[in-house]
Amino acid sequence: MSAISMILVVIVAFFAGMEGILDQFQFHQPLIACTLIGLVTGNLEAGIILGGSLQMIALGWANIGAAVAPDAALAAVASAIILVKGGQGVHGVNTAIAVAIPLAVAGLFLTMLVRTISVAIVHIMDREAEKANFKAIEMWQLIALFLQGLRIALPAALLLFIPSSVVQGFLESMPAWLTDGMTIGGGMVVAVGYAMVINMMATREVWPFFAIGFVLAAVSEFTLIALGTLGLAFALIYLNLEGNGGNGNNSKGGSNTGDPLGDILDDY
Numbered sequence: 001m002s003a004i005s006m007i008l009v010v011i012v013a014f015f016a017g018m019e020g021i022l023d024q025f026q027f028h029q030p031l032i033a034c035t036l037i038g039l040v041t042g043n044l045e046a047g048i049i050l051g052g053s054l055q056m057i058a059l060g061w062a063n064i065g066a067a068v069a070p071d072a073a074l075a076a077v078a079s080a081i082i083l084v085k086g087g088q089g090v091h092g093v094n095t096a097i098a099v100a101i102p103l104a105v106a107g108l109f110l111t112m113l114v115r116t117i118s119v120a121i122v123h124i125m126d127r128e129a130e131k132a133n134f135k136a137i138e139m140w141q142l143i144a145l146f147l148q149g150l151r152i153a154l155p156a157a158l159l160l161f162i163p164s165s166v167v168q169g170f171l172e173s174m175p176a177w178l179t180d181g182m183t184i185g186g187g188m189v190v191a192v193g194y195a196m197v198i199n200m201m202a203t204r205e206v207w208p209f210f211a212i213g214f215v216l217a218a219v220s221e222f223t224l225i226a227l228g229t230l231g232l233a234f235a236l237i238y239l240n241l242e243g244n245g246g247n248g249n250n251s252k253g254g255s256n257t258g259d260p261l262g263d264i265l266d267d268y
Contacts (some may be wrong), residue, residue, distance in 0.1 A: 001084065006160045008040035009081065010153050016073040017152030018145055025257075030054035030076035037080040046090045050083055051076065053097050058104075059197060071107025073152050075100040081159045108186060110151045118144050209234050 001008075012033060019027040024034055031051040038047015054076055061069035079100035086092045121144045128136040198210070216222060216230060 001160070005041050009037055009077075009160060010038045010157050012040065013073075013077045013156035014149040014153040016077055017149040020071070020073045020152070021145065021148050028073035028076070030058055030072055033073060033076040034080040037070060037077065037084065037158055042083045043084050043089065046083055046098060047080055049090060049254050050080060050096055053093065054079065054100055057097070057101070070101070070104035070114045071111055072104060074107035074110070074155060075104035077156050078103045078159060085159070085162070107151075107155075110155070114147050117147060205238075209238070 012027070012127070015025075016033045017028070019025055019029075025205070026037070031048075031054075034047045034051030034054065036047075036052070039042045040242040041047075054072070056099070058070075058072040058075070061072055079096040082099055083092050083096040088095070121140050125137050125140050202210075212234070213227075213231065216227060222230075
């Protein structure tokens with residue numbers, strides 16, 4: 001890996017760490033982080049496949065109350081670096097996925113460390129606010145954000161300095177039962193993630209769309225682009241009907257227009 005590629009990978013990792021807090025450009029999402037690392041290292045196809053697979057696993061990861069979800073940003077960046085340095089290309093995606101979940105759990109330590117430091121920074125900002133020192137408040141806010149970036153950038157830099165031969169030897173030494181078991185476990189995490197998302201958004205209005213998607217997913221001739229297009233079309237139809245009150249021209253509520261089917265749908 002060239003020096004320029006290594007610098008670009010660290011930059012991507014730094015932005016991924018900051019986005020874990022900002023959530024504005026979603027650089028911390030595995031699909032984006034792995035794709036960008038694959039792009040800057042010349043392994044775009046493998047990066048996209050790895051990112052898409054990890055995105056499915058991390059779909060249901062969310063911080064709920066005091067419970068902190070596994071670190072998707074560190075999992076994405078570290079597994080992408082391991083994939084690139086392993087030199088296996090697309091064929092090494094499954095192994096990188098198997099390594100990603102333990103890395104995500106290990107990343108919780110760095111997350112808690114940085115957040116503990118951030119608590120002290122917040123108290124400093126409170127004292128500066130009492131003095132109306134807005135420049136100091138902004139400075140400490142940027143420092144806290146910088147620490148979030150270092151939370152991912154430093155482990156990424158350490159991984160980059162590990163010789164490729166060491167990484168390749170580590171991946172090849174992993175027994176089949178371990179990689180297969182971790183891959184199966186990752187697949188189970190995907191199912192749990194979907195279940196959590198469905199549980200959060202499930203209402204009687206969207207259950208019919210879930211049923212339609214479940215049926216269409218069984219049709220093997222449909223590509224992901226086709227399914228995505230159908231999903232977008234259904235979403236636009238739903239939003240249009242919701243905005244028009246379900247009957248095309250009136251506000252919400254039943255209208256008794258003489259159309260029995262329309263009245264039933266309005267009541268539903």
